[in-house]
Amino acid sequence: MVNILLSGCSGTMGKVLITECTKLENIKIVAGFDKQYSSDFSFPVYSNLEDIKEKIDVIIDFSNPVVLDSLLKFCVKSKLPLVLCTTGFSDSQIKEIKSASTETPIFFSANMSLGINLIKNLLIKAATVLYDGFDIEIIEKHHNKKVDSPSGTAYLLGDAIINSIPEENEYVHGREGYHKREKKEIGMHSLRGGSIVGEHEVIFAGNDEIVSIKHEALSKNIFAMGAFKAAKYLVDQEAGLYDMDDMLDL
Known part of the structure; x- marks a missing residue:
């Protein structure tokens, strides 16, 4: 079983991932990370990454570029794989992503389709x-x-x-x-x-x-399924920066 922490669980894509995950075997969202949320979830949602108690295998992020710094620091510290699906990063943030990938596996793609x-x-x-x-x-x-x-x-x-x-x-x-x-x-x-x-x-x-x-x-479901495929792929990788070409062996 691959245990996922979903960053941005209250957003549109977060809700799609929650729905699509129920259709899959051997993968489960066990916790969420969100600065603001108002809905009820079937798993605990944290506003501080350091408070997470569940066993996490990989993080999927569909949130906002403003949380990148805290995500990278947490993943590097915890040696957790990170699937970055958020877009709109600045050039300096992309440099930070590349730097963090030398210490923990990061999957970074502008599109998960x-x-x-x-x-x-x-x-x-x-x-x-x-x-x-x-x-x-x-x-x-x-x-x-x-x-x-x-x-x-x-x-x-x-x-x-x-x-x-x-x-x-x-x-x-x-x-x-x-x-x-x-x-x-x-x-x-x-x-x-x-x-x-x-x-x-x-x-x-x-x-x-x-x-x-x-x-x-035609729907956002394709991005969710791509993210789950990336998560399963990343948990077995060493530190480094990966993308769809790596996963699809293109």
Whole structure:
């Protein structure tokens, strides 16, 4: 049995994980961590990590970047594996994550969907073939309550493209004014509205042909299942920084 501490249990994704976990065998949420919560849970919820009494095998975090520091300190001290599913981290916080991973295993992915991470690898291949004669644009859509923009997933896909192209490129966030598109640009466009779970599309636009690679999340359940897979994977790993490519052996 893999015992999980769920960080951010009162949030939207936290509630999805609680529901989905009841459908699984050999994995259980035994405690929660949340600064503010108002609902009743079937497990104890703590506002201070140091107060946790339950035996924990791994932490899954779907919360907010503001709690990262306390999570990393606790995991390093306790040598607990940490699955980070939160997005919107700053560059300095990402450095902290990498530093902490030298002392405890950390799984860090901007998107926990297996499909998105497969698409990321397809884009690396597509970019190496198409970059010379195609313009690249990224469009991402999410619900109106998402706070970070562009999404971490959009950057996950865009960075995979940039890192596979030999020429220098740069992101252009939306477009306004009167000027031509430059070849080095990778357009990044964010749409927010309604209850859109998540949609990402990368367009390679060439002369007389367009190649489009798209992923649409129909529910948040896929992110929960990806997080549980990552948790099971991480408990057997040594200290280090892991992602979906490692787990899927891509």
